[in-house]
Amino acid sequence: MTASAHPVVFRPVITRLKDAGHEVQITARDYAQTLGLLKLHGLEYVAIGQHAGASRTRKAMALAGRTTKLHRWARGRFDLGVAHGSNDLALAAAWAGIPAVNMFDYEFATQQHHIGCRLAQRVITPDAIPPSRLWRFGVTEAKLRQYQGLKEEYYLADFEPDPTILDQLGVDGKRVVVVVRPPPDVSLYHRKSNPLFPRVLGHLGARDDVQAVVLPRTEAQRQNVRALNLPSVVVTDHAVDAQSLIAAADLVVSAGGSMNREAVALGVPVYTTYGGRLGGVDEALIRSGRLRPLSDVRALELEKRTKTLDWPRRDPAVIVDMILSTVE
Numbered sequence: 001m002t003a004s005a006h007p008v009v010f011r012p013v014i015t016r017l018k019d020a021g022h023e024v025q026i027t028a029r030d031y032a033q034t035l036g037l038l039k040l041h042g043l044e045y046v047a048i049g050q051h052a053g054a055s056r057t058r059k060a061m062a063l064a065g066r067t068t069k070l071h072r073w074a075r076g077r078f079d080l081g082v083a084h085g086s087n088d089l090a091l092a093a094a095w096a097g098i099p100a101v102n103m104f105d106y107e108f109a110t111q112q113h114h115i116g117c118r119l120a121q122r123v124i125t126p127d128a129i130p131p132s133r134l135w136r137f138g139v140t141e142a143k144l145r146q147y148q149g150l151k152e153e154y155y156l157a158d159f160e161p162d163p164t165i166l167d168q169l170g171v172d173g174k175r176v177v178v179v180v181r182p183p184p185d186v187s188l189y190h191r192k193s194n195p196l197f198p199r200v201l202g203h204l205g206a207r208d209d210v211q212a213v214v215l216p217r218t219e220a221q222r223q224n225v226r227a228l229n230l231p232s233v234v235v236t237d238h239a240v241d242a243q244s245l246i247a248a249a250d251l252v253v254s255a256g257g258s259m260n261r262e263a264v265a266l267g268v269p270v271y272t273t274y275g276g277r278l279g280g281v282d283e284a285l286i287r288s289g290r291l292r293p294l295s296d297v298r299a300l301e302l303e304k305r306t307k308t309l310d311w312p313r314r315d316p317a318v319i320v321d322m323i324l325s326t327v328e
Contacts, residue, residue: 001028001045002086004217005258007037008243009084009103012155012316013323014043020320025078027070029088032217036239048073049088067091074098080327085112090119101323105129105151106257106279113137122326124319126150129280145322149314150281152258152265157313161247169245171234175211176250176302178204179242179263182214182221183255183275196273196294200253203297205230210302213249215242215259250305253294257282264290266311271300 001007006028014024026045028034038045049066070092074081081093085104093100102120107113107129117123117137125134127146134144147154166173183197204212205228212233216222225235243262246252252263252270257279263270264285271294272282285291294300 001026001034001038002031002083002088004031004033004037004239006034006084007041007043008155009151009258010082010155011041011043012157013082013320016317016320017323027073027089029066033215033239040239040241046073063087063091067095071095080323082323083116085109085116087112087115090116094119099326101326103151103319105261105281107133108277108279110137117143122322124322126281128284133280145325147314147318147322149312150261150265151319152261153312153314154316154319156243156262156265156311157316159243161309162241162244163248165241165244166248169213169234169236169240171213172211173248175209175232176304177248178210178212178302179246179249179252179254179259180204180212180214181252181254181256181259182216182225183273184217196275196297197255199297200273200294200300201225201228201230201233203300204253204302205233207232207302213245215240215245217256247309251300251302253300260291261285267307267309269301269305 017024026043027048028038028045029049030047035047048069049062066088070088074092075096078098081089081098081100083089083102085102090100090102099121100119101122101124102116103124105126114137117134117139122145123139123143124145127148131144166177171177180200204210210232214225214233214235216225216235222235225233242259246263246268247266249268252259252268253273254260254270255273260270260272271292273294282291286293
């Protein structure tokens, strides 16, 4: 687990693997809310390494160090390794002679995929990504498995929103509740700062009919948002049940892929401020009108949501079967 989305992505997969009698162990990188969400979901883990920041040199050094530690920890103990776009696991598994599965739903993290896809015995993606975009990463027809819909529709299959989430965070539900996710400024596929994000915060934070809840990725982002002293902005202190928060919100404005798609899956209106190249999943969602790109804060439709939540609940066993097919 190397990012905040991974605990929720893998939770139902791990449950089903364990229910089938398989032994599962988790390693995690200390980055954003990854460790906090693992604790929130009751998933035991071994912490190995941490995020290296935006520097390419430090990233390379951290990758080498974490790969070495993972290899030492895993050698001779496992039949299969599974990750959602983690080069650390791909390298450590190849070094230890363990078959690996590489899952992802954004195809333009090219440096990541050149390693992860080539070393993996199985690559699993949503079917909205054209297979032709994956050939340059060494993804053959035999290696590739694709599932229908969004990964979020699988891990939200058994989701029941916590009705107390707004009270827990001190959010006034009578106002228009907007969930805001900052851009992943430390990610290699999002190198340039997104100027739209501060404009969104300034616009929302000055309105007395809005309550904007910011879910920062890092402590630096948390401190930067707080320093703005915007009266209508709430900044979370720790990892929270983001899915319940989205379900209780009237609107989501996010530069994060998984949070955008969680809102789409749950039927909550969502704008994307992502500044990088759009992948096949987001392209399809924008074409269908389920995800709206935002370029001007004045385009935000700030109103209370009246539509009742209802979302497709896809069986996570589909993903489990694709993973296990690697070692059949």
